[in-house]
Amino acid sequence: MPQRHLLYLDASAMHCFYWKQGHLRLIERFPVTEPGIDGFVRHVQTYRKAIFSLLVDVMEEGFQFEVLPHVSGQDRTAMLKRKTDQAFFGSPLSAAISLGRERTGRRDERFLFVALTRQAAIDPWLDVLRANEVALSGIHTPPLVLDTIFKRLRGVSDNRLLVNFTPGGMRQTFFEHGRVRFSRLAQSLDDIPIGLEDQCAAEILKTHSYLAGQRLIPRNVPLTVQLMVDDADYKRLRPALRESAELHFEHLPVNLVASKLGLAQEPRGSSALPVLLQCLARETGIAQLATPTDTRFFGIWRMRQGLVGAAVAIFFAAMLYAGKVWFDGQQMLEAAVAVRQSAQIKEAQLQRLETERPQLDIPATELRDAIKTLRELEQAQVAPESWFLHLSRALDQHPDVQLERIDWQIRTDASTGLSAGVAALSLPESSANDRRGMLDEVGRFLDDLGAGTSNGAKLLRSPVNLASSQTFSASSDAPATLKRPEFEVEFSVVARP
Numbered sequence: 001m002p003q004r005h006l007l008y009l010d011a012s013a014m015h016c017f018y019w020k021q022g023h024l025r026l027i028e029r030f031p032v033t034e035p036g037i038d039g040f041v042r043h044v045q046t047y048r049k050a051i052f053s054l055l056v057d058v059m060e061e062g063f064q065f066e067v068l069p070h071v072s073g074q075d076r077t078a079m080l081k082r083k084t085d086q087a088f089f090g091s092p093l094s095a096a097i098s099l100g101r102e103r104t105g106r107r108d109e110r111f112l113f114v115a116l117t118r119q120a121a122i123d124p125w126l127d128v129l130r131a132n133e134v135a136l137s138g139i140h141t142p143p144l145v146l147d148t149i150f151k152r153l154r155g156v157s158d159n160r161l162l163v164n165f166t167p168g169g170m171r172q173t174f175f176e177h178g179r180v181r182f183s184r185l186a187q188s189l190d191d192i193p194i195g196l197e198d199q200c201a202a203e204i205l206k207t208h209s210y211l212a213g214q215r216l217i218p219r220n221v222p223l224t225v226q227l228m229v230d231d232a233d234y235k236r237l238r239p240a241l242r243e244s245a246e247l248h249f250e251h252l253p254v255n256l257v258a259s260k261l262g263l264a265q266e267p268r269g270s271s272a273l274p275v276l277l278q279c280l281a282r283e284t285g286i287a288q289l290a291t292p293t294d295t296r297f298f299g300i301w302r303m304r305q306g307l308v309g310a311a312v313a314i315f316f317a318a319m320l321y322a323g324k325v326w327f328d329g330q331q332m333l334e335a336a337v338a339v340r341q342s343a344q345i346k347e348a349q350l351q352r353l354e355t356e357r358p359q360l361d362i363p364a365t366e367l368r369d370a371i372k373t374l375r376e377l378e379q380a381q382v383a384p385e386s387w388f389l390h391l392s393r394a395l396d397q398h399p400d401v402q403l404e405r406i407d408w409q410i411r412t413d414a415s416t417g418l419s420a421g422v423a424a425l426s427l428p429e430s431s432a433n434d435r436r437g438m439l440d441e442v443g444r445f446l447d448d449l450g451a452g453t454s455n456g457a458k459l460l461r462s463p464v465n466l467a468s469s470q471t472f473s474a475s476s477d478a479p480a481t482l483k484r485p486e487f488e489v490e491f492s493v494v495a496r497p
Contacts, residue, residue, distance in 0.1 A: 070106075084115070234251045408422075
């Protein structure tokens with residue numbers, strides 16, 4: 001963070017303060033002379049990277065009160081600029097302060113136009129700040145800072161006149177309903193000199209007469225005058241302040257104001273300058289009179305701070321996201337290790353079960369096929385019982401035909417109710433050399449087997465090779481064999497559920 005410097009300008013000198021952690025320290029004082037301005041140039045060049053705030057405490061101030069229609073947007077900006085130019089023509093250091101809206105009628109808005117009317121007294125110092133391109137946050141006056149102080153104190157809603165002392169002189173600020181309305185500075189009374197108590201009382205009477213003449217206060221109504229000084233000076237001033245039907249005096253200890261504002265550094269003596277400067281450094285939203293040209297480099301600094309803040313926020317967001325990704329990755333790695341370990345344990349258990357499992361005479365592949373077929377049979381609506389019964393009746397009629405194996409399956413949709421299959425059969429060994437006899441026997445068996453089937457019985461494989469390349473001969477031409485001739489038939493019948 002850059003250093004914070006507070007500048008206080010009165011009619012005699014420029015005071016340069018360094019503010020850090022709620023404490024003020026006077027660095028140097030430059031008188032309103034050519035050597036003083038040269039010294040101020042060297043001071044600004046030394047601390048050109050700091051943030052500066054200027055408090056101007058001079059007599060040349062202007063206050064004008066206006067009640068204007070309540071508008072917003074560009075119309076409001078144009079109206080306030082026109083009214084400011086009319087009130088303080090040629091005074092660029094000016095501002096319009098809204099004092100709230102009327103409670104009756106059209107609810108118009110009340111404005112206080114404030115300006116520093118003697119630009120020549122301030123330009124030499126501003127030229128130094130502009131030439132060195134320092135970040136100037138704003139140009140303020142004591143009445144504007146006191147307005148913020150009274151808003152912070154709250155509970156102040158009536159009319160009163162506040163009297164305080166600074167190196168610039170004795171300042172009297174009139175507050176109407178808790179908001180600043182008018183201020184006046186007497187430069188000859190920069191403190192409370194012994195023997196001039198009557199002169200301080202006379203200045204208060206002059207201000208009261210002015211307020212009454214301007215009809216800012218009602219006649220024959222006592223005006224509360226608060227003196228923001230320490231106890232010793234109030235005791236010395238009090239005999240010169242005469243109570244009347246129009247004036248009522250109260251003591252407002254300057255250290256009490258600092259305590260209520262929560263200031264870290266308590267003022268010493270009756271000077272209100274430490275309170276004003278600390279409030280200027282701490283509070284935001286204090287009205288200021290600087291032009292956009294004067295505060296240009298402060299705006300650039302704020303933009304840079306905003307960019308740096310955004311970059312820092314993005315960096316931390318990226319770090320948080322990277323941390324989350326890393327944490328998720330660690331969790332995934334731990335989960336992967338756990339899954340790998342579980343798989344290894346399961347594999348070890350499977351291998352142990354494989355070793356402990358009793359060995360089967362049937363290969364595992366055939367056993368899986370048999371189990372699959374069994375499940376299909378359990379789920380099917382067609383049973384093989386009718387097919388087996390039809391085959392057994394045909395075998396009963398031909399005792400020489402022997403069943404070798406069967407392959408029953410549902411070759412059509414189960415909803416048709418057909419039970420189909422293939423049967424491998426064999427003839428006696430004695431008929432192996434009698435080819436014609438085998439064909440006749442197979443033919444008779446097909447006729448008996450085909451009776452009562454849906455499409456008859458079909459011969460898939462004959463016991464005799466009838467290829468065209470071989471000669472069909474009688475039984476005496478073939479050598480004797482001991483192998484039973486085999487043939488295969490296929491048929492389907494209506495199944496019984």
